[in-house]
Amino acid sequence: MTTLLVIAKEPRPGRVKTRLTPPYTPAQAAELAAAALADTLSTVARTPASRRVLVLDGHPGPWLPPGFDVVPQCGGGLDERLAAAFAACTGPALLIGMDTPQVSPELLAVDFADCDACFGPAHDGGFWALGLAAPDPELLRGVPMSRADTGAVQRGRLVDAGLRVRDLSPLRDVDTAADADAVAAEAPHGRFAAELARVRVTARGEDVRGQAVPGR
Structure with missing residues (x-):
């Protein structure tokens, strides 16, 4: 079976989802990140795997379900x-990030019987998933990250290595407020959608009153 890897940052204000500010505050962005991470880990926990690993920058929190090995990210x-x-x-x-809370067990249940690599493109030009039948770190080193051509370069690296690549369904990463709205609409019953609805109310109250809504 497959090892499922989730690479993530501890959801702390000012360290995660900075492109959500504005319209949301750093604390609200961190709350949204925590909800996205919780949804992602819950999905991974429900997906058959030989091992589940959280590759974490930071420290585990209450969003971490049982059944995961936690290892620190390298520098x-x-x-x-x-x-x-x-x-x-x-x-x-198979490796994924914390930015696609709409992911499902069906998308993660990859089979390498007819391919050497699985590639999940993201709408922003990156990728949300990368699977390797025989993991080779050199396939990733030197790939420029966080660019509009990151996905194309990474997929090209796989093809140039002679690997048979199967493309997974494209997904949208949560980077901006518009992304958050679209992803919540795709997975309306998840923790991320519920948290987005909550912080929207708070954000509207701050816009109107110039201060936080009491009791929220």
Whole structure:
């Protein structure tokens, strides 16, 4: 079976989802990040796997369900951190981030019987998932991250290595407020959608009154 890897940051204000501010405050952005991470980990926990690993920058919180091994992220750029996550795997592995709370067990239940790699493109030009039947960290090192062509470069790296690549369904990352709205609409019953509805009310109150809504 496959090892499922989730690479994530501890959802602390000012360290996560900074592109959500404005319209949301750093604290609200962190709350949304925590909800997205909780939804993601819950989905991974329900997906058959040989091992579930949270590759974490920071410390675990109440959003972490049982059944996960927690390992610290290494230093360096995102490409190095992703490479290190795969380097620790001895068999097939699928890696995702914390930015797609709409992900489902069906999307994560990949089969490498007819491919060497699975690639999940993101709408912003990056990728939300990368699976390797035989993890090779060199397939990620040097790939430019957080750019509009990141996904194309990473997929090209797989093809150039002679791997048979299966494309997964594209998903939208939660980066901006518009992304948050779209993702919540795709998964309206998740914790992320509920948290977004809550912080929207608070944000509207702050816009109108210039202060936080009492009791929220």
